[in-house]
Amino acid sequence: MKNVLLLKAGEAAASVRLSVGDYDRWFLQTLGLSGYRFDVVPAFQGAKLPEDAAGYDAVLMSGSPLSVTRLEPWMERAARLMVDAAEKGVPVLGVCFGHQLLAYAYGGRVVRSPLGREIGTVQVDLTEHGRADPLFRGLPERLTVQATHEDIVPEPPAGTVVLAGNAHTAVQALAFRPCARGVQFHPEVQPDAMRALIQARAERLEAEATERGQPPGERVPRLLAGIAPTPNGRQILVNFLEHFT
Template sequence: MKNVLLLKAGEAAASVRLSVGDYDRWFLQTLGLSGYRFDILHAHQGAKLPGDATGYDAVMMTGSPLSVTRLEPWMERAAALMVDAAERNIPVLGVCFGHQLLAHAYGGCVVRNPLGREIGTVQVELTPSGQADPLFQGMPSSVAVQATHEDIVPEPPEGTVVLAGNANTAVQALAFRPCSRGVQFHPEVQPDAMRALIQARAERLEAEATARGVPPGERVPRLLAGITPTPYGRQILVNFLEYFT
C-alpha cells in the first residue's frame, strides 16, 4: 500500500462539483484505490501542513482556479513542503496549478498566456528527454490529454528539463529534480469532467473567442465535439506512482 499526500489547491465550480465531483475525487477515480492510500489536505483553505513529507511515498498537488501570479501565504507554504519533499527524494507531482507553483518555487515565473486559454482535449509532443522519462513510459511521442489553463510557465527554470510541449504552451511538462515532475495538463481529468468544465465556462469561453475574431456560437460546440478519451492520462499518474516511488 502506497501512502500519497494529495494537496488540494482549490475547488471546481459548483455546477461541476454537482455533476462530476471535485478535483481530489478525479485523482482517486482515475487512479483507483487499489494499492494506494490518499491523505487529502485542503491546502487552499489553510489546512495545517505537516512539517515534512516523511512517511509518505509521494506528494501530489491538484489544479486550481487560483493563480500563482497572485501568491498567497498558503501557496508559499505548500511550495516549501513540495520542494523539501523533492530534496528528500520523496516523489512530487504538480498538476496544472501545482506544476506552476513548483516552477515558481524553483525560481521560474508564471504568466498569463498571451495565446489565450487552452481548454479541451489537446495533443502534447514529448521532447527527446520526455520520451526517455519514466513519467511517459510506454507512450507515443504525441499524446492526447485534457487541459484547462490560462497561466503558463513561459520558460523552464534553471536546472529543469522540458519533457513535453505544444504550440499553445511550450512547457507542458517539466522534470524539476530526479523524482519531481510537473505537468501543465490534467492527466486526472476524464471526458465527462472536461465536458462539465467547458459547459460551466461556456459564456466566458464564447466571449474570449469572439474577442479574438471567432464567430459567435462556434467555440463551445467545437470544444465539446473535440473531447475524446485520454487513456494515457491515467498511465501518466500510474507511471509516477510506480516508477518514482
C-alpha cells in the same frame, strides 16, 4: 499500500462538483484505490500542512482556479513543502497549478498565456528527454490529454528539463529534480469532467473567443465535439506512482 499526500489547491465550480465531483475525486477515480491510500489536504483553505513529507511515498498537487501570479500565504507554504520533499527524495508531481507552483518555487516565472486559455482535449509532444523519462514510459511520442489553463510557465527554470510541449504551451511538462515532475495538462481529468468544465465556463469561453475575433457561438460546440478519451492520462499517474516511488 502506498501513502500519497494529495494537496488540494482549489475547488471546481458548484455545477461541476454536483455532476462529476471535485478535483480530489478525479485523481482517486482515475487511479483507483487499489494499492494506494490518499490523504487529501485542502491547502487552499489554509489547512495545516504536514511539517514534512516523511511517511509519504509521494506528494501530488492538484490544479486550481487560483493563480500563482497572485500569490497567497498558503501557496508559499505548499511550495516549501513540495520543494523540501523533492530535495529529500520524496516523489512530487504538480498538475497544472501545481506544476506552475513548483516552477515558481524553483525560480521560474508564471504568466498569463498570450494565446489565451487552452481548454479541451489536446495533444502534446514529448521531447527527446520526455521520451526517455519514466513518467511517460510505454506512451507514444504524441499524447492526447485534457487541458484547461490560462497561466503558463513561459520558459523552464534554471536546472530543469522540458519533457513535453505543444504549439500553445511550450512547457507542458518539466523535470525539476530526479523525483519531481510537473505537467501543465490534467492527467486526472476524464471526458465527463472536461465536458462539465467546458459547460460551466461556456459564457466566458464564448466571450473570450469573440474578443479574439472568432465568430460568436462556435467555440463551445467545437470544444465539446472535440472531447475524446485520454487513457494516456491514467498511465502517466500510474507511471509516477510506480516508477518514482
